[in-house]
Amino acid sequence: MKRPPEIRINQFQLAVLLNDEQKNFFDAVVAGNVFCAHCGDVCNSGITIEEVFLTDLNDIHVKGTCNTCNGKVARLIEFGEDQEFYNKAMDFRKSIQN
Ligand SMILES: [Zn+2]
Incomplete structure (x- = not known):
């Protein structure tokens, strides 16, 4: 299967893609695991997000x-191996093409 391109997404689009559990995980990584x-060392005070990308494997690259x-x-947060997220990301890609 052909891989989709890496695309830049905004915070609103990110919020649409992640369910509550994934959002909590994302926030926890950004706050203390980059x-x-x-x-x-890890950024003990967290990071300020400037750009968010949906990668060719449907992971989130911050x-x-x-x-x-x-x-x-920069931090890659792996969501693409979650089939439900992957499918949601593919639907999202289609929705923004139009
Ligand atoms: Zn630093």
């Missing part, structure tokens, strides 16, 4: 800045 290369040092950080 590694900062500049700090050499790019932003570390709230401690202001350095650039």
